[in-house]
Amino acid sequence: MNTFTWLFLLMLFSGLLLEFWLLWRQARSVREHRNQVPVDFAQRISLQQHQKAANYTLANIRLEGVGLLSGVILVLLLTLGGGLNWLAGLWRPLAVAPLWQGVGLLLSVLALTTLADLPLSAWRTFVVEERFGFNRTTPRRFLIDQLMQLVLMLAITTPLVAAILWLMETAGNSWWLWAWLVWMSFTLFFAWAYPSVIAPLFNKFSPLQDLSLKERLEDLLLRCGFHSNGMFVMDGSKRSSHGNAYFSGFGKNKRIVFFDTLLHNLEADEIEAVLAHELGHFKRRHILKTMASMAVISLLGLALLNWLMHQDWFFEGLGASRHDHAMALALFLLVIPTFTTFFTPLFSALSRKHEFEADDYAAQQSSAAALISGLVKMYRDNAATLTPDPLYSAFHHSHPPAAVRISHLSTKLK
Template sequence: MNTFTYLFLTLLGLSLLTEVWLAARHIRYIAANRNTVPGAFRSKITLADHQKAADYTIAHTRFGRIENAYGTGLLALWTLGGGLDWLDQMLRVIGWGELATGVVFILSTLVIMGLLELPVSVYRTFVIENRFGFNKTTPRLFLADTIKQALLFGILGAPLALAALWLMQEAGELWWLYVWLLWSGFTMLLVWAYPTLIAPFFNKFKPLKEGMVRERIQALLERTGFRTRGIFVMDGSRRSAHGNAYFTGFGKTKRIVFFDTLLEHLNEREIEAVLAHELGHFKRRHVIKRMLLTFGISLFGLALLGWLVTQPWFYSGLGMSQPSMHAALMLFMLIGPVFTFFLQPLFAWGSRRHEYEADSFAADQTDAAELVSALVKLYRENASTLTPDPLHSVFYDSHPPATLRIAHLTGKT
């Protein structure tokens, strides 16, 4: 083992230990507050609902520890255990050539990884979500979704892998810049195509019916100057009882989408407030900022990979006996999360800051009390814990804890 191997193992072990430690803190903190509803919610959420949220979060967190250990073990087997090297050598025997071998290598690795992670998804869906009454997915629908995802992965992933590897092999020393341009363009294409071409492959979308809800939404859109191609309701209840709303697409493909489960639980004023919050992300340019950050990180990562592909220790340190562009790309994709794990709190902080800004925008455009009421209902219906461990929340959570978020909005009422 070389120095890079020791560095990788150290970070891999520290990441796992940190995840286990934070999960243990989270479980203890929630359990300690299980029998007391926070003061700001006592008139709105019953003790039974609070306890259900606590138990639901604890169940997910406990299983998450097993999932993290399983994922860490698989990563070690893929790299230092020789899994990737074995697959690479098996494919080279066929004699397809470097480019074809590379494409099949990457696609095969990702397919095998998906199959190995399938039991985790099955357990979460049919055991944990089922236990708490959220799962609406049938085994038949789950299988259909899995097959559709595999088909979509093949249709989109194969050409992308082929183009990226061709550029890596043929575009010279600046191949990483051209691959970045390819990846950025592909990402923008997906954002554009998702609302009209990809999402309908999995769900049904119907225009929101005429009525008070639509009238309030149209008025909100007009006074905020937001243009959209339509307001749709998605059949989220086919798969889950959880409710949500989101924007998707950009330019002329922008759509507003409500889960049918969300519309069942909120009145028209609350729906307007939730939509105003989502509009806040666009008006405060959060979507563009996040996209630019993602592009910037990917540019830095690919530039780094452009140097790593020339370093023999990078391959040998991660269990590969024969250097190649496809091996370097796959290794980089696999180990990237390990080397960026401790940056997670920084990204979470930025996301929480955006949530506060979107809440402020919603409070300016609608009644802050209605957004508070909507959030309380969503916390209750989605069994979101009101008492996360503060350190766990700082490290992971993209949204502020419920008590802080409500306090921020209450100050604007």
């Protein structure tokens, strides 16, 4: 153990304590307001529905706490507990090139962390979601989904990891610039391919059949100057009763998607307003801004890794017996979240700013009243809490609290 070990432990446990304190605040706020619907929602959400949302939030808080604790334990086992050394030792005797031993180590870590989350994911689906009437999947479909996700993840990441490790081995001190270009190319390709190649592996996407609604939405697209590869309905109801809408892809491969549950629960003007909000993200260039921010962050991260991989104290402080490129990358990916936890509020604040801007755009292009009505239905149907703790919300929520968002939209009513 060295100075970096103690710094790592300090950041790890201070971050854990912060997260548990925020969860405690969130639980306290939800409990204190459980027996009274906020005034702004009293006419549209019943006390029973409000209490269901409170109970659902509290159940998820308990699960999140377990997830936080298990995540810290796993990181400690893999680093100071010698887990990475053990995994590397399993690959070392195999008659494969060192590059592929490194790939094997990183894929093992990825698979292990994914499998470690499986019990919590199953509990969330078949206990929490089932208890509150949201789950519609079956154990068979759940297992198939998990297996497909694991296989797909390994198929996608294997060439990416191999390329980065090869660059670390052969490209000298500028490897991180080349790796950044590979990473950005991969990210752009994934964003382009996701709507038409990856998402259909898990869900069925059918063209929007409601002609009157389709015509109305096409008029909105024309007003907004948005061109897509079609509007599709996703069979989200086969797994969950939660509803949502989104668009993904870029260039000519942009696709607008509505969950079938959303179309079932919202009126035409509300669906139009929700779509206008999503288009607001596009028109205000939020996606491009987010991708640009992530590009800068990933570049800085790779530059930091390039420096750390030449520091013996980095390996020794995290319990690594091998000082090679694969071990450096594995350690970096495991511990970097520990040091970035305290930056979370900055990203959350930026995301909430984008949501306000998208709401403003929707109010201009459709109807603020319809968006309010649609959002309230979505809060109700998804059992979203109306009374989050302000500090927890500021730290974690990518969307403004319900009351704040509705109040902001109310100023746009004509």
